[in-house]
Amino acid sequence: MKTLMDMIKRISLLVLLAITLIGCKSENKEAVNDTQKVSSQNALSAVIDSVNSEINNGDYGLIDRFLVIQNDKLLADFRYNQDYETIVQKYDTTNHQYNFNNTNWHPYYKKSELHTLQSVTKSITSILLGIALDLNQDYNVSTKAMPLLIGYDTDFKDERKQSISIEDLLTMRSGIQWNEETDHNDHTNDCFLLEASDNWIEYVLSKPMDTIPGTKFVYNGGGTVLLGKIVRTITGKRIDKWAEEKLFEPLGITDYYWKETPDGEIDTEGGLYLKAEDLATIGALFLNKGKWNGKQIVSESWVSTSTSPLLKNVKPQWRDVTGYGYQWWIPEYAEDGSVGIYSANGYGGQYLMMAPKHKLIIVFNGWNINSEPEKSTYRVLRDRIIPTLKK
Template sequence: MAHFDRRALLLLAAGGIAASAGLRPDRGEAAMTAARQAGEWPVATPAEAGFAPDLEARIDALAADPRFGNLHSALVVRDGALVAERYYEGPDEAWGRPLGTRRFGPDDLHDLRSVSKSVVGLLYGIALAEGIVAPPDAPLLAQFPEYPDLADDPVRRRMTVGHALTMTLGTAWDEGLSYADPRNSEHAMELADDRYRYALDRPSVDEPGRKWTYNGGATALIGRLIVKGSGQSLHEYAESRLFGPLGIRASEWIRGRDGDCIAASGLRLRPRDLARIGRLALDGGVWQGERIVPADWLAASFRAHASAGELDYGYQWWLGPPAPDGRPGWVAGFGNGGQRLFLAPRLGLVVVVMAGNYNQPDAWKLPVAIITEAVLPALTRR
């Protein structure tokens, strides 16, 4: 259940203006003290990390804006140190299941929604290095011999694994409708008897690789290849190859009616642990001296493979406008309801935002505001 909004991309790319809100902020000092005592993160003051000292107050001010609502948490990490950590209260759900009003804290799991896609992208790179999945240039249908009839379409035969990674399959897919609408392609996929056949069997509307279309079915196919190659569920593979090495001890991956993990949007993590994944990506796939994700895979993931309007798209990651050196100015995972994992490599910056504005058309305003009105303007050292 992803959410894509062209306006969000415009604002985030341009550093535009928006506002957000939340309820009853928790004092960040207690959370930061707990992080220090638990040894989870090195902790730095905003001033030590190159921010104005009122960084957290700026986030709280946005959370208190009555025009918007339901900010659940916001974390800022710079150069490997936890700089700001804020938690709030508001209604929430777990992949559509209401959870009531929750007062959030450091130990609470939260839906990532389509930020899950970016995690799946990392997992595919790990699996590729292990030799258990096919490279991006491999024919996609060849990885699914259980559907021999689908190869009757010559256009479909030209689809590659890379086209799934970059959402350029050239098939009919529409996630612009509400996710409560059964005509929404991801909703329809979840209702299908076989989600993978459904994702592969969409009518061809363009040559593969020619046009980008937001497509949770593509991520489902990538996740399925990891499962087939590893012999584990997607969650089990993530725990053994990514979460465990990062020290992530609590996670959940929502499963569909078929019992398979919902690759495109079902992952639930603590905000601190999503920040670990962000820091891993900034550090070129190395965590505490251990290589977890191949450096060449991260480089490929953060390279523009498709144009997604005003932004580019890599291997399951959104890419901001290029910096002077040609690399993306920022990299991000976007999720329905206001979820964000935002990375600014040249600044050594990771921002995590989690919220509960699921399926709301203006949910993009909250994470955009946190990043462009609170975090980036507070920088005193670039």
């Protein structure tokens, strides 16, 4: 009996010892994880501080704002004051909304905190179209575009033009002849000619076709202008009103400006102004798969498809292997289609960039339009921040 009791005591002690050791291992593991997290955060902070220092040193040219958000926590918010009034004196500063050197319009709207987004506007136009299609089941991305663009004095006889789908416009594969790859001040540039025209939609629709829709990527802001009109046709509301009702108000965005075209439409290819923090809010909406405060603002499927590399290596002349979705750029993706980074990019240095795996949002506002800086903010996330998080 005594021997049995001794055995029970010994077993109990062994069990207790095992539990204690397991507890120690768990605590040690947690301690190691905490140490790793602190080390990673310190390394990230060091990189952010380094980039900020380089911006102040002028390495990235004219930068106005730099935001870093991870796991809904603001890690950095740097503002930079540039004397644009003096900088632009050697350029034409005629007061016109598409004169990019006029300081009433660029980079801030009339001395406010609203910053021009340029082609980041295209990505937001895509969101608004996605919401419209989510709520109107009679239309989808396969719907032909031309029947939604009636009432214009243009020639639709070319069967190729008749076959353009909404998805062809979203993925810059409309087949419409378009030249937007030269300097914006080049007077043969279709974006320049578009912005100088009295009727933007007619200008785009009057362009001839040069290839079969859906076959070739050609960067075309005119296609995004057509998407803006299509939103109006589907919803019965001009896109700025639709945005206010279905996107901005639900996200708590109360302050914005959108350029109006001479024909009474809205510039959906480059005319939106937002505060940097409100642009970051749109990034947070996408990281949360289209949901905000428990409400689905835009469908998860639209977010996923928009930010997937539907087209791969669309800019082979760039050093980056870049994909393209529904008006979103995909600067980092794997062969299986998984996405490391997706971004909304705009002229002059407007970037809303997300790294979903790391729950990370980067916002840059800048205005590098008259000279090219030594370093590009476009590569800060991929080349500077992500490698730090992987260590």
